[in-house]
Amino acid sequence: MQNNESKSVQHPKRRGWRKVLKITTTILFTMFVLILCTAVGVVGVGAGLVSALTKDEKIRVKEDFEKELTGWSQTSSAYFTGKQPVKIGDMITFDERILIKDIDEVSPHLRNAFLAIEDREFYQHNGVNPRSLLRAAWQDFSDSDVSTGGSTITQQLIKNELLTKEKSYKRKAVEIVNSIRIEKYYEKETIFVAYMNSAYFGNGAHGKNMYGVKAAAKGIFNQSIDKMHLAQAAYIAGMVQRPNAYIPFGKDAENKLKLGLERQRLVLDQMLKYNKITKSEYDEAMAFDIKSSLAKRSDFPNGYEKYPFIIQAVENEAIEILSQLDDGKKDREDYRKQVRQGGYKIYTTIDQKMYEAINNADQSLRFPTKPIKGATRQEQVGAVMMENKTGAVLAFYAGPNFDQNQMDHAFEAKNQPGSAIKPLLVYGPAMEEGLLSSGSIIIDEPIMKAGTNKPYNNSGKKNYGRVTAAQALQHSYNIPVIKVFRRLGINKGYSYTSPMNITRHKNDYEAAALGGATVGYRVSDMTAAYAMIANNGMYNKPHTINKIVSHDGEIIYDFAKSHSPKKIFSPQTSYELTRMLRNVVTSGTGRRIGSQVSGYNVAGKTGTTTSKHDLWFVGYTPEVSMGVWSGYDYNTPGNQNLAKNAWTIFFKAAAKANPDLIKRGSQFKPQPSLPFRCFECNRVVKKEEPKDKKKEENRSNNP
Secondary structure (H helix, E strand, O other), X not given: OHHXXXXXXXXXXXXXXXXXXXXXXXXXXXXXXXXXXXXXXXXXXXXXXXXXXXXXXXXXXXXXXXXXXXXXXXXXXXXXXXXOOOEEEEOOOOEEEOOOOOHHHOOHHHHHHHHHHHOOOOOOOOOOOHHHXXXXXXXXXXXXXXXXXXXXXXXXXXXXXXXXXXXXXXHHHHHHHHHHHHHXXXXXXXXXHHHHHHOEEEEOOOOOEEEOHHHHHXXXXXXXXXXXXXXXXXXXXXXXXXXXXXXXXXXXXXXXXXXXXXXXXXXXXXXXXXXOOOHHHHHHHHHOOHHHHOOOHHHOOOHHHHOHHHHHHHHHHHHHHHHHHOOOOOOHHHHHHHHHHEOXXXXXXXXXXXXXXXXXXXXXXXXXXXXXXXXXXXOEEEEEEEEOOOOXXXXXXXXXXXXXXXXXXXXXXXXXXXXXXXXXXXXXXXXXXXXXXXXXEEEEOOXXXXXXXXXXXXXXXXXXXXXXXXXXXXXXXXXXXHHXXXXXXXXXXXXHHHHHOOOOOOOOOHHHHHOOOOOOEOHHHHHHHHHHHHOOOEEOOOEOEEEEEOOOOOEEEEHHHHOOOEEOOXXXXXXXHHHHHHHHHHHOOOHHHHOOOOOOOOEEEEEEOHHHOEEEEEEEOOOEEEEEEEEOOOOOXXXXXXXXXXXXXXXXXXXXXXXXXXXXXXXXXXXXXXOOOOOOOOXXXXXXXXXXXXXHHHHHHOO
16 A cells, blocks of 8 residues: 555656656747748648648648638527617527627727737737747746746637647647748738637626627627726636636636636736736726626527527528528538527518517417316417518417427417318319309208218208308308319319418328318418418418528528519409408408408408317408417317407507508409309209309309
């Protein structure tokens, strides 16, 4: 035991000699490399010792440095629409880097603080400073209270951004070589700016890792880098050496602040010593209360905390956009990281007043709850309002409580559409194909489900005999729509809806005409399809993003330039459908809504699935469309009036927030009538059935 202890304990003199030997070796090695580099020139730097140590390293040229030192991640942000866009918030990220582009953005105090403590001969050396190395070695050997480091600012930049954390002579040789090379390519100010952008400063008051002095000034003092006090500048400059030890937040914040202030004093001492500040400036900085100037968590309202569903929806759409621009060469998570840390400014279509009006209006709604699968579950609502002529999403409602349920019921959740699908999949396509007009007679009579002896039923299990197509849609009769769908054909019907992202699943058959889709559709897609009807049959893709601008100001995506409307229905078919859907709201299944939005010209359709698992109302005015779905995230019946109540309340709130857009009394532009189509006009079922087309044409004009 004694022998082991004696072996493990080194004699003080022996430890001292080893320290001297290590320092001497490092200095001699560095001096030798410097002499060799200087002697043979940069082009021939691969000779001798340097060649041996850097043989596996490529010789970087200017283009390499340009790529490696400008590809830093920056936090992306989203903005509301408007002439002067208001920031929604930063995209979800735990890192923040805000780049400076020019040395003049940085206060002279901060620049001088870095030079005084890190590299006071920065403007004299060629990338490596032998005197700094000797001084650092002596400070290390003598256990000096002052530690100014041996690496130049240039070396620190190379070490931070180009090299691994490995400590070896090889890495040091590569660092020295690249430091000398980069000084040949760039001005000192460019290198200094790159250094200040690359430095790491720990985790700020906002909970994000800070990269670059601009992010540090914001995250530590909530200050801009051109206005910070000398004392604050000295504190930040002192942090570079050991950022996690000096960051005055989080665990053990008081002790870290104490250490940081000691380091700050050293920076100020160096600045005074080398005439970077006057004695009066020094005294004022020492008297400055750093602690009271620190940023607080409340200084940083988080966009994700205030508008979590917007940030989530915008991120998902931006991922799809970047993937399309890049032909999907990377994984989705790579694009997610790019969206969050690409330094993008994402300009959305979201109207702040309308969005907040709709989301505050939910206080007027009652969200039922049920015990489901061992827990109390709340019924959900999803809503999207968009501009008819562009497809721009103006506002949406993704759910009543993000903390409890992060599912986006506006853009992500897919639900069966019920009868809301009928105008899109059946009546509209049948009119386009010349099979139907609003006054066409359809016999509502018992018919069997395909391949079975089971009958189709209307709500209430009644049959209504001879009805017009307009009446069948107005009261949402099921049998007439099945008859039309059989004659139209399932593939033909979906050929109209597929361009609108309302596609057929392999298990979808004729029951799809009643809304019994295998998978279902998003509220955003259903809303965009109805907006197509309002827009004279021209479809616009629903979108929340207008433009994406890169960190250097380049517009990399512009919706208006990359998308054009698609024709789905003719203006005549669209207007015919609008007339029919107006009847739904005034005197049909949607009359509950019509009675509460008097003065507004609203057309729309209800939708209810079997057992009331999914309930819808999708409606539109000449200017905007809004779809609303309600239900549980489980196969459980929902409240039959929640979707209609939500539509009414949300619509009124949005109209009040933007009366210049949603106008009382505005009218749909009339179109020439479709020619009368005979569907079952030759069938005589009842004596009162008209026996000639003229009577049916009269009904067509007055559905």
